[in-house]
Amino acid sequence: DGKIPKVYADIVDPFVALGRASAVTTTLKLGTGICLVPERNPLLLAKEVATIDMYSKGRFQFGIGAGWLREETDIMGGDFAHRWAQTREAILAMKQLWTTVESEYHGKYYDFPPVYSFPGPAQKPHPPVLLGGMAKNVFKRVVEYGDGWMPIRVTPEDVKKGRAKLDELANAAGRDPRSIQIMVFHQQADRDLLKTLEEAGADSVTVRLETASEEEALNSLEKMAEAVF
Template sequence: MLNVGVIMFVTHKSIDIVTLAKKVEALGFESLWLPEHPIIPVHMETRFPGTPDGILPEVYKQLVDPFVALGAAAAVTRQLKVATGICLVPERNPLLLAKEVATVDLISGGRFLFGIGAGWLREEAEILGADFPHRWTQTRDAVLAMKELWTKDQASYRGSHVSFPPLWCYPKPVQKPHPPIILGGEAKNVLKRVVEWGDGWMPRGNNLQVEEITAARKELDRLAREAGRDPKSLTITIFRAEPDPAS
């Protein structure tokens, strides 16, 4: 079954999140996705990969916090799934992030989708404490740590980027064992990452052809079977697509 969602760059100048969420649900969409960039450095050398000139669109500087906004969206809807598209995991403290994810899942009654990525803007990532050259290793470490926090009364973890002694962290997510973890990007090893510690893949539709996505689905299924996972439990969400001029 094909489900269609909406992604919106919500800012202080855009439609407000409550009005948006109500409208998206009323129109019958499956989900509402919000991106994040906590900060944008004034001075940066990194080029924006989404435009030919490499200039960052102004809207990226103005984004609201996705978890606060999604909590508000969840409170005024009943069926709409609320999702990060994407959360920049290396830029967040995993202990606080685990609580934010679980809280939105609780408020929504189990309607949260955890879309994640490792980021592309080096200057932003470094200011927020990310190990940019090893950001996917850091992301994996954070996700494994959060799984401990979500599934155990007293959780502890020791990894290369995240470590903490036994502690309590509540609430726990409504969805068991946790909300779906959906990895963004088109990196070479992304499908292996999905099978190892994720629940879905979210490639950008404007970066891939239909044939490439079809081939990736077959490869994802193969890797899942080899790892002893049910291929049907792993989803593919096409994140953004170029508009059809004919429509």
């Protein structure tokens, strides 16, 4: 009907929000869930990620995706039909910016000569790159250029199958499967469910907190803590 769902209308810029969060927390992990990489310039995005990681003293986790809304991707300058190829290039370019002093990258979508990009991230070699989604090629992408898989609203059986596939592909590529994490995203605060997800192979789970007033959010957090801990 052309109306924007409230859940989308409430979304703020993740890096501004995480900058605020990093200033008032000390141990909480911070992350994007998810950042639409084809809609951002990797030179700027690499600096935003590194800055958040520096301010938070290494607490940032970079959850990424490629988007699903063609009109949005087109408006932002992305190549919707090949958005994952564009995402791959962007991540490879950002890894260069994070890990080398004079960074350069030459690809189809991004091409830049040797440049400096400061500050560097606190985590070495860089914050973990977690790929969202359930696309058929997600596991190949994770093994090639990611550090983990971040599926949303999956069952323990999905996680079990995903872990098995990641292990298989990692071994075939000569990569240690233990270097790849699974973070299940956007789950209910249910202790039994979280335990089952862990047993299925999840390394961590993020619990859903809806946008609300400060009082409502604090009450929800208290209930989550009671359910989880």
